[in-house]
Amino acid sequence: MDFLDLVKSRYSCRAYTDQQIEDSLIQEILDVGGNAPVGNGAYDSLNFTVVKSEEALDRIREYSAKTGSDRSLGAKVIIFVSSNNLKNPISYENVACAVDHMALAASNLGLGNCYLYGFIRDMVQENAPQLDVLNLAEGYVPAAALAIGYPDLSRVKPPKVELISKVKINHV
Numbered sequence: 001m002d003f004l005d006l007v008k009s010r011y012s013c014r015a016y017t018d019q020q021i022e023d024s025l026i027q028e029i030l031d032v033g034g035n036a037p038v039g040n041g042a043y044d045s046l047n048f049t050v051v052k053s054e055e056a057l058d059r060i061r062e063y064s065a066k067t068g069s070d071r072s073l074g075a076k077v078i079i080f081v082s083s084n085n086l087k088n089p090i091s092y093e094n095v096a097c098a099v100d101h102m103a104l105a106a107s108n109l110g111l112g113n114c115y116l117y118g119f120i121r122d123m124v125q126e127n128a129p130q131l132d133v134l135n136l137a138e139g140y141v142p143a144a145a146l147a148i149g150y151p152d153l154s155r156v157k158p159p160k161v162e163l164i165s166k167v168k169i170n171h172v
């Protein structure tokens with residue numbers, strides 16, 4: 001897709017169909033995430049975990065829904081992005097760059113997606129047992145994730161058609 005069309009039409013998708021996502025598409029998304037800019041080129045500080053099995057997704061959903069609604073949004077795949085250096089704030093920026101790259105890659109493939117932060121922060125703060133599902137190497141802690149699935153077009157808000165910025169801008 002043309003870049004401007006992509007960024008104009010992207011949106012946070014919070015309703016997905018049951019359709020499985022092809023592994024080749026997941027790989028394409030991971031490849032893009034792995035090419036995001038990373039401070040000091042510290043790529044090995046990051047880890048992507050693809051959660052796709054129904055058992056693993058169910059455990060994540062069970063945790064995410066304990067406040068009421070399923071904060072994992074019923075996604076068919078969740079890619080967790082972890083870092084082994086979260087004491088350094090730059091790591092959160094690295095994670096955000098990777099997640100946003102993957103989000104745009106997913107949108108470009110026609111896949112709905114949504115940046116996930118809130119319940120992942122809670123999982124880490126509570127040291128939730130569900131973190132075991134991620135099978136992370138020693139020292140890696142999840143900081144955010146990307147929910148992915150085919151959008152349920154009857155339940156998602158219509159994509160934007162133009163860039164509408166509410167961000168303050170000043171020129172000096």
Ligand SMILES: Cc1cc2nc3c(=O)[nH]c(=O)nc-3n(C[C@H](O)[C@H](O)[C@H](O)COP(=O)(O)O)c2cc1C
Nearest residue numbers: 010011012013014071073096114115116117118119
């Ligand atoms: C750092 C960050 C954290 C976010 N965390 C969540 C989240 O935990 N759950 C969620 O549903 N959306 C989350 N979002 C999505 C935002 O709510 C969404 O991007 C914003 O409302 C603008 O809507 P749009 O993406 O549809 O344009 C997050 C986005 C960012 C950038």
